[in-house]
């Protein structure tokens with residue numbers, strides 16, 4: 188099934204291609220299919236001109252499915268001939284979904300496959316296209332035609348990311364260095380499309396000690412017939428970097444691997460409060476709140492200053508009831524066990540706003556996809572409590588797509604399918620444990636997974652969900668495009684309309700329902716999500732467990748969004764991809780490296796992002812627990828000021844992000860987006876972002892104060908700090 192994923196167009200330029208010489212932003216375009224359109228001489232002067240930086244739906248192409256062609260005219264300068272190789276490279280970026288590309292009538296590349304092909308339709312919308320071209324196909328210093336036959340199996344269609352570029356190839360076009368993990372063993376593999384000779388270097392570092400343990404190098408020859416495999420062994424907290432420097436190009440390829448090393452110190456046996464410092468509830472709505480204390484169990488809980496109408500279960504630490512009168516109620520949360528006692532000051536804010544800190548919890552999608560069932564949800568919910576994640580403030584248990592029956596009941600009521608025999612019972616169980624239940628639907632007649640949506644049943648569904656005890660709604664655009672696309676009105680008001688309609692009915696329910704918009708950032712939803720009274724909105728298409736996805740969604744598309752987040756309304760860069768994920772019945776370990784996972788959680792903490800765990804919690808390992816349950820890292824995410832971090836500096840592949848915290852300190856993340864280990868002079872790095880008079884620096888992952896000095900950040904890794912200025 189082709190999932191609908193919106194790809195927001197961003198002008199990225201030809202950065203991937205170091206020596207790009209030609210870049211083109213527009214092409215001629217026509218729906219349909221005709222082999223004659225590949226030919227250089229074909230007259231396309233009456234074809235429509237389309238941007239290569241925006242997809243079809245964003246450019247008003249009606250019925251954006253099936254075949255279409257682009258014809259791109261460009262002059263290729265003969266200066267490109269003098270390269271280190273005799274070929275040139277065509278860098279087209281990603282294309283939605285499959286393409287066949289011709290230069291002056293000759294096929295030069297194909298990615299994905301079409302419905303008529305032996306393999307059937309296989310979309311490859313995320314794969315950047317780089318095709319090597321023989322020089323004899325080029326008309327030097329004259330008009331050339333790149334003709335691209337595109338097949339689109341679902342929205343949004345075609346070129347969408349950046350201009351196309353043409354230039355001299357780089358080493359990566361001929362040689363690939365990849366780190367392969369089989370079972371628990373790593374291997375670096377060098378694969379070459381053309382004979383290459385160069386220097387292999389293997390460096391082993393101890394991450395915790397921050398020093399090099401060993402270094403080895405040797406000369407190697409790689410041929411297209413024989414890959415070179417380099418076994419990589421790591422002990423304990425070690426990280427291995429393999430580089431290959433080609434003699435002819437002088438360029439270096441890098442791959443690295445590290446063991447999943449744990450930085451978060453174990454929680455003390457004495458009680459410690461790890462939850463948010465405020466909780467918002469509307470007057471008269473049920474209070475559902477679980478006190479988040481780590482420490483040895485059993486524990487006895489108490490709350491000082493409880494308003495009338497709210498009571499505490501002293502064994503479970505669960506608040507329930509409701510408060511009639513608006514106001515701020517200062518409470519002291521207390522937990523006691525055999526080892527000691529802890530007290531935390533806390534404010535119950537009874538008023539119009541909910542979601543005062545970003546929601547923390549779990550969602551079924553990134554692990555189970557459409558195979559979700561009540562049993563699987565229950566298993567993660569129980570593990571949230573038993574494995575101690577609820578002691579860190581994770582509270583929402585959200586059911587994503589695929590809970591819906593084939594048809595509504597005769598009275599129009601939405602019903603669950605056989606995988607969810609008792610959704611109300613599930614809600615009751617969650618509430619009795621101080622957890623909250625989330626559900627998923629679409630303003631269209633169908634969801635993204637093809638299940639029943641809410642269209643024309645908004646009020647009825649809101650009422651049904653209230654009866655089930657739903658506390659969170661993820662409302663996903665998908666099927667609504669059938670209503671939206673044919674309508675010429677594509678104003679912001681038109682984008683907002685289905686969301687406003689639903690919110691009106693949600694607000695009529697006698698319970699608080701966190702309202703999560705999912706429309707992938709269209710029409711800059713962050714600028715108006717607040718106005719439709721949403722509590723969060725997805726800012727991008729779907730995340731997946733690769734560095735490319737994390738980089739694109741986290742490090743590119745969140746830049747500049749900080750002014751739009753705050754208590755009660757958050758930017759949502761999508762759910763977490765750590766632990767065992769898989770979007771199906773078969774789960775795998777996240778493909779992100781341990782360092783990438785540290786970077787992921789650190790960035791989401793800085794971004795005040797929704798912290799929705801995407802893995803099966805029942806199968807959580809110690810490394811993943813360490814990522815999700817670092818109370819100091821989470822405290823930044825839950826900081827009551829709600830100031831989302833902004834990117835202060837981007838230089839040489841290093842991004843520094845920071846945010847102000849309510850205690851006057853500043854959270855700072857220094858992210859190494861490069862493939863190589865980065866030495867960082869801490870004082871210099873902080874001074875670059877204006878932090879000069881520094882009194883104290885705390886390493887948030889290690890939870891210890893650190894002196895100024897030289898530190899090393901792993902490839903795709905992070906140094907995550909809390910800085911106090913004088």
Ligand code: GLA
Nearest residue numbers: 190191552587588635636729
């Ligand atoms: C879309 C959303 C995902 C998920 C699926 C369910 O792709 O963006 O997060 O909810 O739909 O079908």
